[in-house]
Amino acid sequence: MRRTAYLPVLAAVMTAAAALVLAQVSTKESQAAMTPAQALQRLKDGNARFVAGQPKARDWNAKVIATATGQYPYAAVVSCIDSRAPGEIVMDQGIGDMFSLRSAGNVVDTDIFGGLEFATKVAGAKLVVVLGHTECGAVKGAIDGVKMGNLTALLAKIQSAVRDSGPGSSKDPAYVTKVTEKNVRDSIDEIKARSSILRELSASGQVGIVGGMYDVATGKITFLAD
């Protein structure tokens, strides 16, 4: 009787092992072997597939099974809450590939720093991306000085990017993009300034930190040069 009780367990383990191979999920080994530059290339390739309308065919159920006992994502992406900019979809990533941290206007705070420290130092991700996007409502709100509930404090975090970008209007898409790019760069500076863990991982080359801009009109991401 006892012996038969093992069979379903054994079958489940075999299934999980087989799924791991078939599902092509990130593994401890593949994550450890990956460099920050390779992780960035993966995201670039994924966005190119998305733009071309040729996302990878994925067995989502197999990926669920294969990742049930652990995760080894290679990237952590901080992006806006905007419904038009879902990171996993626009970079054609699967389950277990990337951490996703989202806040309006992709502003960073202690909670985001903590999440990024977990993603990199504990869980081994090799790349941090701060992803802004065109037509960002939060950035427009900051430009217009909107004050409303808890949004007031959130938008205040974008004000330095507005000031540094000079005068302009929220109705000018080019100006909104300019402020958003500055906000992305400010967020990266803040991550390095306020997280000694990320600063050290970045300085030693173990983790890359890059900015990017997602275009809601084309689906294309342009990664920002340092």
Ligand SMILES: [Zn+2]
């Ligand atoms: Zn936004």
